[in-house]
Amino acid sequence: MANLFNTELRAQQEWSWQLALDLFLGGLGGGLFLLYQTIDLPPVFALVSIGLVIAGAVVLLTELGHPLRAWRAIFKARSSWISRGVLLVSVFVVTACIHIAPTITNSSWRIWGGDDMGAKVISVAAALSALGITLYPGFVISASRSIPFWDTPMLPAIFFTQSMMGGCGILLLASAFDGGQGMPQAASLTIATIFLNLAMIAGYLLLMRRTGAPARESVRLLLQTRLRGLFWLGAVGAGMVLPLVLLSVQSAVGTATVAGALLLSGGLLFRYCMLKAGVYLPLPLAGIDLSKLNRTTDQLAREYSGWTARR
Amino acid sequence: MGLASRVLFVPYRKSQPCSRGPTRHWSEMATNGRHTTTTTYVRWGMAIDLKRCTGCQSCTMACKVENGTPAGVFWMRVLEREEGTFPLAQTLYMPLRCNHCAEPPCVPVCPTGASYKRTHDSLVLIDQDKCIGCSACVIACPYQVRFVPRHKTGYHGDQFTPYEDVSYKRWQAGTAQKCTFCVHRLDQGLGPACVETCPTKALVYGNLNDPQSEISKLIRTRTHFQPRAEAGTDPSLFYLT
Numbered sequence A: 001m002a003n004l005f006n007t008e009l010r011a012q013q014e015w016s017w018q019l020a021l022d023l024f025l026g027g028l029g030g031g032l033f034l035l036y037q038t039i040d041l042p043p044v045f046a047l048v049s050i051g052l053v054i055a056g057a058v059v060l061l062t063e064l065g066h067p068l069r070a071w072r073a074i075f076k077a078r079s080s081w082i083s084r085g086v087l088l089v090s091v092f093v094v095t096a097c098i099h100i101a102p103t104i105t106n107s108s109w110r111i112w113g114g115d116d117m118g119a120k121v122i123s124v125a126a127a128l129s130a131l132g133i134t135l136y137p138g139f140v141i142s143a144s145r146s147i148p149f150w151d152t153p154m155l156p157a158i159f160f161t162q163s164m165m166g167g168c169g170i171l172l173l174a175s176a177f178d179g180g181q182g183m184p185q186a187a188s189l190t191i192a193t194i195f196l197n198l199a200m201i202a203g204y205l206l207l208m209r210r211t212g213a214p215a216r217e218s219v220r221l222l223l224q225t226r227l228r229g230l231f232w233l234g235a236v237g238a239g240m241v242l243p244l245v246l247l248s249v250q251s252a253v254g255t256a257t258v259a260g261a262l263l264l265s266g267g268l269l270f271r272y273c274m275l276k277a278g279v280y281l282p283l284p285l286a287g288i289d290l291s292k293l294n295r296t297t298d299q300l301a302r303e304y305s306g307w308t309a310r311r
Numbered sequence B: 001m002g003l004a005s006r007v008l009f010v011p012y013r014k015s016q017p018c019s020r021g022p023t024r025h026w027s028e029m030a031t032n033g034r035h036t037t038t039t040t041y042v043r044w045g046m047a048i049d050l051k052r053c054t055g056c057q058s059c060t061m062a063c064k065v066e067n068g069t070p071a072g073v074f075w076m077r078v079l080e081r082e083e084g085t086f087p088l089a090q091t092l093y094m095p096l097r098c099n100h101c102a103e104p105p106c107v108p109v110c111p112t113g114a115s116y117k118r119t120h121d122s123l124v125l126i127d128q129d130k131c132i133g134c135s136a137c138v139i140a141c142p143y144q145v146r147f148v149p150r151h152k153t154g155y156h157g158d159q160f161t162p163y164e165d166v167s168y169k170r171w172q173a174g175t176a177q178k179c180t181f182c183v184h185r186l187d188q189g190l191g192p193a194c195v196e197t198c199p200t201k202a203l204v205y206g207n208l209n210d211p212q213s214e215i216s217k218l219i220r221t222r223t224h225f226q227p228r229a230e231a232g233t234d235p236s237l238f239y240l241t
């Protein structure tokens, strides 16, 4: 409580594990669905992605102070990224379900034939909303101008690449169940996304080090002080570097499964660290020269002449 | 002349009987302004004289008493900063509260519309019945003056004092809360509790749209700054230096 009364830089306390888990599950689902659409995966992956997105939404609901009022969050899509996120998740769940329904049920249940225009529209809508789900967490947090560490258009891109990396992690985990058939393809995709992630995070942190005191403090929290263990060992070491090494040196199914699990845990830790490293702009008293505040009684009397009497 | 016509047609300087602050007449105009026109007749603002503030935290306490805020929540608080070194050291004080910004970043991020700006007097308020407690507004405010208390916990734990029993009914746990400019008092023609209580009269409030109000005169005659004006929030709060 005492630090509310001083002007030290303060990290946000409001968004924590639950939001990190929501962003993680949602991103994972969106990324996996995009992979399903682009590299011709079995429909079970689409089902898993829908389940992940729904699980993320449920986690978010439990974090809200009043979850039963959450329906109200659909009305402000013109200005609020949270509202847009709610709409994206809703559209995704509906369109993705309709999209995969024909492939997992018998033909008499089909709504559209394979070449039908409607099916294409639904498929595109599902893919676009999945893309939106991977991007919107970055927009939600970069909309906060009060936290300079988040105030950059790089964040949506980073959250997108993190989501794709998470999707790859699921593919690797799944290779344990299909005897490793899809593993080589998943492994090379994973290695590429890990490199991309590492490069983007490094660029982002370098940029933030030069962006002013609050952002520098955020970087310090991540790399050198409170969050350094979680960030270096968890998000970077176990979450990216170790899977990279494992996938590069050995191509066994067991290794891929371990690498997949590590990728997923690293993705969750990364989101948590990003949230907890959000340092607010300094309060107005900081950095303002107030050394000329002292003045004489005469000056005061002149400034307030007439006013004190009326009061 | 009826009130509506007065609001619409009488030049406002003539209809303002007291230049210092709100009177019952002004708050009636504000309430009726909602129905008659979209023009903002009143823009409540506050000037804080940093030369007068002694850091006594009376405003902090008056706000707590008036609004019954829970432990750890301060709609009004006085920041402290130490300057210089012994023997030429001093403490600087700066009262901090919601600035009722003209361009409030807390409003557009709200997904439910619970955070809104009252059109007729520019106050930024929260509809607690709509708020879902997502904290987006807390994060978006560059002044760290919003709070989302998750539970109703008194100063002595779950055992409420008789005062807490009554005052805690004014807010809902799990929703955002912040300074309301004592809107319940303004609407009765009274001034904000912090202003009324300040022993050094460091706080002055009034209508920024009225060039004859005391606050407008002070802003014209004194050097001043708006907190974090560079953030584009156009705060209705002026620190006099």
Ligand code: SF4
Residues within 6 Å of the ligand: B097, B098, B099, B100, B101, B104, B105, B106, B107, B124, B140, B141, B142, B143, B144, B145, B146, B178, B233
């Ligand atoms: S000070 Fe903060 S809470 Fe108050 S209106 Fe401005 S942005 Fe919103």
Ligand code: SF4
Residues within 6 Å of the ligand: B109, B110, B111, B112, B113, B114, B115, B126, B130, B131, B132, B133, B134, B135, B136, B137, B138, B148, B175, B176
């Ligand atoms: S906490 Fe309440 S007022 Fe703040 S953004 Fe969320 S819904 Fe709106």
